[in-house]
Amino acid sequence: MLRKNWWKIVGIVLLVITFIEGFLGNVPRKPILHETIRNYYFHVVMWMSMMIFFIVSVTYSVKYLRSQKHAADIYAEEFAKTGIVFSLLGITTGSVWARYTWGAFWSNDPKQLGAAIAILIYLAYVVLRNSIPDIDKRARISAVYNIFAFAMLFPTIFIIPRLVESLHPGGMGNPVFNSQDVDPKMHLIFLLIAVPGWTLMGLWITSLRIRLRFLNEKKFGHE
Amino acid sequence: MSKKISALFFIVVALLSNFVVSAQQGDSTSRKEPEMADLMRSNGKIYVVLAVALIILTGLILYVARLDRKISKLEKKV
Numbered sequence: 001m002l003r004k005n006w007w008k009i010v011g012i013v014l015l016v017i018t019f020i021e022g023f024l025g026n027v028p029r030k031p032i033l034h035e036t037i038r039n040y041y042f043h044v045v046m047w048m049s050m051m052i053f054f055i056v057s058v059t060y061s062v063k064y065l066r067s068q069k070h071a072a073d074i075y076a077e078e079f080a081k082t083g084i085v086f087s088l089l090g091i092t093t094g095s096v097w098a099r100y101t102w103g104a105f106w107s108n109d110p111k112q113l114g115a116a117i118a119i120l121i122y123l124a125y126v127v128l129r130n131s132i133p134d135i136d137k138r139a140r141i142s143a144v145y146n147i148f149a150f151a152m153l154f155p156t157i158f159i160i161p162r163l164v165e166s167l168h169p170g171g172m173g174n175p176v177f178n179s180q181d182v183d184p185k186m187h188l189i190f191l192l193i194a195v196p197g198w199t200l201m202g203l204w205i206t207s208l209r210i211r212l213r214f215l216n217e218k219k220f221g222h223e
Numbered sequence: 224m225s226k227k228i229s230a231l232f233f234i235v236v237a238l239l240s241n242f243v244v245s246a247q248q249g250d251s252t253s254r255k256e257p258e259m260a261d262l263m264r265s266n267g268k269i270y271v272v273l274a275v276a277l278i279i280l281t282g283l284i285l286y287v288a289r290l291d292r293k294i295s296k297l298e299k300k301v
Binding site: 019 | 272280294297
């Protein structure tokens with residue numbers, strides 16, 4: 001699966017369509033937002049892809065704890081790392097967007113703070129991994145940590161910001177993607193084209209990193 | 224596999240065909256609208272931005288594809 005090419009081509013096609021729709025597609029006309037609503041296909045997608053990568057990562061962590069297979073640990077680590085890259089892209093693009101709509105790069109919005117906390121939790125995962133020299137111990141402890149990190153992910157990014165007042169859509173119980181901000185066609189493109197496109201791109205990079213890891217392991221005689 | 228791709232292609236075409244229809248609807252409204260970059264797009268300058276973004280995307284994809292090929296070669300060697 002990892003070495004097949006067809007899904008990479010699908011990902012590229014979807015990304016090209018995302019860019020074309022993202023720049024030229026028809027978008028709702030809204031004050032304050034203006035053309036920046038197009039960030040829906042870029043900024044918001046980063047977070048959706050990040051969620052997918054962290055879900056895959058925690059799945060492999062559980063798999064490791066059940067089977068003790070070293071490969072599952074490598075998968076969990078690399079997917080978590082790709083998730084972190086996407087989250088960093090998400091928070092940087094978000095602060096640029098915020099600068100020109102809400103007036104500041106960072107305004108201590110509950111969602112911004114929650115996202116920052118989630119990113120720090122996942123960065124701690126990488127730090128924890130690298131601080132344990134023993135391979136089996138590292139795999140087991142970081143798998144357990146990954147499960148706890150994942151348990152914190154949804155509350156910090158999705159639940160707490162929705163319970164309080166927030167600049168982000170979705171505060172105080174409003175729907176996150178309501179029909180007033182984006183029209184149904186934008187949802188379709190978002191879900192069917194933009195999210196799969198960016199996720200496949202991230203998957204491609206992750207697959208390369210995983211293959212590189214296996215090459216290294218073979219060279220140095222593990223497994 | 225080719226069935227999957229053709230199904231995907233169909234979805235894509237179906238979505239893109241919307242584009243023309245909704246663009247026409249946008250023109251017929253005469254009430255005061257929030258300011259958008261219509262002028263820039265009518266002058267065609269937005270296509271320049273799209274071209275630049277697509278070139279960057281192409282460059283990144285080519286870079287990753289080359290890396291993919293290099294790793295594949297290495298896998299055969301080891």
